Amino acid sequence: MDVESSYAATVITLVAHDARLGLPLLALLSLLGWRLYTFTILPWLYPNDPKEYPYWIPGLGHLRSFFKDSNKLLSDARLYFHDSREPFALTVAGQKWYVLLRPEDVTSTYKMDESSLSYDIFAVEVMRMVGITEEGVRKAFQTQPVEKYGAQTAATPYKHLVRLCKEYQLVQLSPGPRLDRLLGQAIGQFNLRLDLQSIRTWGAGWYANSTTSAPGSVDVSLYNWVSDVFIDFGTRAYFGDLLQDIAPDITRTFMAFDALSWQAMYQYPSFLCGEMTRAKGKLQNAMAEYFASPKDQREDISWFISKVEEEMDRLDIAASDRAIFFFQLYWRYVPFSSISRLCKEKKKKKITPLTVPSINGNTRKAPFWMLSHLLFNPTLLDLIRAETEPAISKNGIDLSHLLNTQTCPHLNSVWDETIRLAAYAASVRFLARDLQLGGKTLRKGNRLMMPQRQLHFSEEAFGADAAAFHPDRFLEDPALRRHPCLRPFGGGASMCPGRNLAKQATLAFVAMAVRRFEMVVEPPGQPFPEAAEGKPSIGLVDVQEGYDLKVRLRAR
Numbered sequence: 001m002d003v004e005s006s007y008a009a010t011v012i013t014l015v016a017h018d019a020r021l022g023l024p025l026l027a028l029l030s031l032l033g034w035r036l037y038t039f040t041i042l043p044w045l046y047p048n049d050p051k052e053y054p055y056w057i058p059g060l061g062h063l064r065s066f067f068k069d070s071n072k073l074l075s076d077a078r079l080y081f082h083d084s085r086e087p088f089a090l091t092v093a094g095q096k097w098y099v100l101l102r103p104e105d106v107t108s109t110y111k112m113d114e115s116s117l118s119y120d121i122f123a124v125e126v127m128r129m130v131g132i133t134e135e136g137v138r139k140a141f142q143t144q145p146v147e148k149y150g151a152q153t154a155a156t157p158y159k160h161l162v163r164l165c166k167e168y169q170l171v172q173l174s175p176g177p178r179l180d181r182l183l184g185q186a187i188g189q190f191n192l193r194l195d196l197q198s199i200r201t202w203g204a205g206w207y208a209n210s211t212t213s214a215p216g217s218v219d220v221s222l223y224n225w226v227s228d229v230f231i232d233f234g235t236r237a238y239f240g241d242l243l244q245d246i247a248p249d250i251t252r253t254f255m256a257f258d259a260l261s262w263q264a265m266y267q268y269p270s271f272l273c274g275e276m277t278r279a280k281g282k283l284q285n286a287m288a289e290y291f292a293s294p295k296d297q298r299e300d301i302s303w304f305i306s307k308v309e310e311e312m313d314r315l316d317i318a319a320s321d322r323a324i325f326f327f328q329l330y331w332r333y334v335p336f337s338s339i340s341r342l343c344k345e346k347k348k349k350k351i352t353p354l355t356v357p358s359i360n361g362n363t364r365k366a367p368f369w370m371l372s373h374l375l376f377n378p379t380l381l382d383l384i385r386a387e388t389e390p391a392i393s394k395n396g397i398d399l400s401h402l403l404n405t406q407t408c409p410h411l412n413s414v415w416d417e418t419i420r421l422a423a424y425a426a427s428v429r430f431l432a433r434d435l436q437l438g439g440k441t442l443r444k445g446n447r448l449m450m451p452q453r454q455l456h457f458s459e460e461a462f463g464a465d466a467a468a469f470h471p472d473r474f475l476e477d478p479a480l481r482r483h484p485c486l487r488p489f490g491g492g493a494s495m496c497p498g499r500n501l502a503k504q505a506t507l508a509f510v511a512m513a514v515r516r517f518e519m520v521v522e523p524p525g526q527p528f529p530e531a532a533e534g535k536p537s538i539g540l541v542d543v544q545e546g547y548d549l550k551v552r553l554r555a556r
């Protein structure tokens with residue numbers, strides 16, 4: 001008998017001695033009846049449905065544990081089912097999620113088309129959540145020509161804005177001249193920012209401390225330094241310089257918002273999230289001012305943003321909705337998942353979305369974790385410095401040298417291992433029809449989740465030391481790169497289109513940083529930065545508050 005059942009038995013014995021407790025007893029018996037029906041009788045009636053991880057509070061399900069530490073909840077559920085890795089079900093706030101942990105089930109899912117598994121519906125939910133008006137949402141999904149263009153396009157329906165956004169991102173980020181332009185901008189920015197004087201200026205009063213440093217060096221707080229460089233790059237690459245001119249503190253505002261963005265996602269009551277709301281407001285105002293300014297002042301805008309703006313002009317989307325829409329792109333890309341939670345005040349469902357990393361969301365965490373691993377392994381750092389040195393010349397950086405596993409075997413292995421351990425997202429889909437998967441029937445209307453962390457920590461796939469950082473793992477066994485359990489960028493139709501940018505920008509930054517600086521942990525003896533596993537991170541796991549690394553940079 002489990003703890004909860006023995007507790008229930010004790011309560012029954014107690015109330016049996018006191019008639020006043022009849023009502024609670026009735027409630028308790030109903031609860032037990034419901035539990036027996038839901039977790040014993042139903043599975044018996046429908047043996048092909050995935051078994052459900054039991055819970056005690058109808059409606060809420062595992063809501064509390066999900067928000068407290070979703071990865072722990074998934075591990076607990078997996079072990080409850082004896083680690084069989086068969087598809088199982090999990091209820092969170094009234095919504096049923098099927099969890100897939102077997103690589104072959106995940107692979108089959110990624111191969112399915114949108115008639116079986118869809119995600120577009122989530123975009124609507126999220127637009128409402130971030131505050132886009134009903135009119136804005138309607139226009140974003142409009143597929144008929146607006147009247148004033150009727151004469152030119154009357155007959156042919158066109159793709160809606162959300163779909164076009166996805167397609168434009170893919171064009172912007174696929175190998176070719178548009179991606180090369182972004183990478184060129186990244187390298188240009190890194191060139192400017194990987195310089196002691198520049199670090200002192202940008203990080204003054206924030207992450208850089210020259211006063212305690214030895215001469216010719218600067219002490220930085222690694223996470224903030226790397227974040228500043230990458231967010232600044234993302235902002236300029238996508239929006240040009242004007243957005244920074246309008247809001248010079250946009251990076252810090254963004255970081256303040258991002259750190260608290262879970263409050264927006266979980267729709268905290270407004271009186272509890274003043275700081276997050278202020279930061280969000282500032283970012284949206286900056287976007288509004290940016291898009292209100294003449295186009296000839298922002299000719300350095302990226303192709304992607306200019307195409308989306310063109311579509312918005314065509315759809316005649318209101319300025320306030322545009323600001324929110326672009327803010328959403330700046331923060332996270334249009335998301336494909338949501339978990340509704342009951343909102344007592346309004347007696348209707350509110351939506352808690354899981355979004356995916358995008359322009360600024362996550363890439364910065366990759367160089368942070370990679371450098372952290374190198375700083376705790378000076379031999380590895382030296383190896384990587386030696387490998388990458390030939391790629392750097394006064395004419396620039398040879399990315400193909402860095403990406404080549406023959407010329408930079410350690411660098412590439414450390415990248416794969418870092419991403420494997422830091423990946424914290426889940427691919428999610430909505431079931432548009434019943435599906436047969438892994439010998440089970442998955443019912444339409446429910447949602448599917450393929451949690452990366454559970455896959456990436458599989459001992460069957462990665463060995464007994466799967467939970468540890470092993471820098472040579474992918475060097476020793478390159479085939480692991482193709483293992484179906486390795487899914488840091490998801491898969492199928494919604495596989496991350498930003499993966500090339502993220503990887504190449506990160507490798508370039510790491511190579512340039514170790515070339516320019518001697519880097520040591522200072523003061524010595526700091527612990528390895530702890531991952532904020534319980535915190536709802538999206539994409540790559542965040543660092544636990546207070547665990548950032550203090551690092552001394554000395555020019556080489």
Ligand code: HEM
Pocket residue numbers: 166169173333336356357358359362363366423425426427428488489490491492493494495496497498499501502539540
């Ligand atoms: C290390 C950094 C990054 C990680 C770990 C990451 C991870 C992911 C994951 C797991 C997904 C969901 C895939 C799925 O549902 O199957 C995703 C989607 C996406 N990511 Fe990334 N990403 C990163 C960087 C970027 C960057 C730099 C951009 C753009 C500049 C970007 C743009 C997107 C977009 C647009 C989608 C949605 C794709 C679609 O639905 O078609 N990501 N990413």
